[in-house]
């Protein structure tokens with residue numbers, strides 16, 4: 001029987017004799033075990049890893065050290081314009097305003113000019129009336145930052161001056177329109193704020209005895225009134241008097257309308273005043289009281305002064321939004337011009353800032369000649385509700 005014959009040799013083998021296949025497998029397993037053990041021992045003996053050692057000691061290994069990040073280029077952030085912090089400081093400037101930084105940061109003042117900047121010792125102070133290649137370079141830099149729309153022609157005219165003033169105001173520099181060492185260094189540094197980065201002007205900024213403005217507060221966009229308005233529309237008592245551009249343009253529209261109604265001879269006695277100029281007014285008044293009343297103490301002269309002159313920092317003339325409008329040679333109160341302006345000023349965004357009725361709120365005596373620009377919308381709401389600026393800000397929750 002073929003089947004039984006083929007199986008008989010298997011039956012003939014003794015049980016103790018290992019199967020050849022099993023022997024091969026056992027041998028292979030033994031070799032593999034030796035290899036594995038020797039490899040592990042070699043690794044342990046050669047280079048014990050920190051992880052292995054730590055694990056052995058029950059220590060959690062420290063996370064891998066990240067690749068060192070390259071330090072960012074040092075940046076110098078120019079000081080935000082003063083008007084924005086001012087509003088924010090008093091809580092009615094809106095959330096978009098920047099934190100209050102009363103003093104221009106020293107890093108702006110000492111910003112190291114880039115290699116392309118002119119050396120401080122060789123750069124001349126650039127101002128209106130000058131011309132040359134350095135003026136061209138100034139104009140190009142102002143244009144690049146959005147402060148000047150004219151082409152750079154190398155002639156330092158009114159537009160260039162206004163651009164410099166705006167650049168300075170936005171960047172926290174003294175806005176005098178003179179491109180000196182400090183202004184040029186920042187302008188060419190590549191670190192200055194562009195015109196587009198300037199926060200919007202706060203036309204509702206409140207400045208009064210209780211909420212003074214900082215000494216270094218400089219409003220943006222100041223212009224010489226004479227550069228914006230024709231002498232046929234308004235006479236400027238002190239040539240060079242400046243004010244906010246938008247407020248000045250509104251003033252022009254208002255006075256032109258008054259002229260159409262047959263009134264003229266308007267004069268601007270005062271508009272923008274710096275903190276120092278306001279302090280000078282105070283000092284002059286104190287000196288006058290003392291000369292007239294030699295027995296008075298300085299404190300008494302000062303308190304007499306403060307009855308009519310705002311302490312430095314508390315005059316809203318420092319905002320560039322206020323105008324003292326008068327008629328030369330006559331007392332303004334009671335004139336046809338005064339009556340017309342009181343009746344129509346809100347249509348042009350102005351309010352009569354100080355009235356007898358609101359004296360206890362504003363802290364100032366009535367001034368029929370003092371007009372403050374707040375914008376048409378706000379002026380109309382104030383008129384409709386008979387609110388002064390302080391009341392408007394309170395009611396509107398600004």
Ligand SMILES: [Zn+2]
Pocket residue numbers: 270317322323324367369370371
């Ligand atoms: Zn005034």
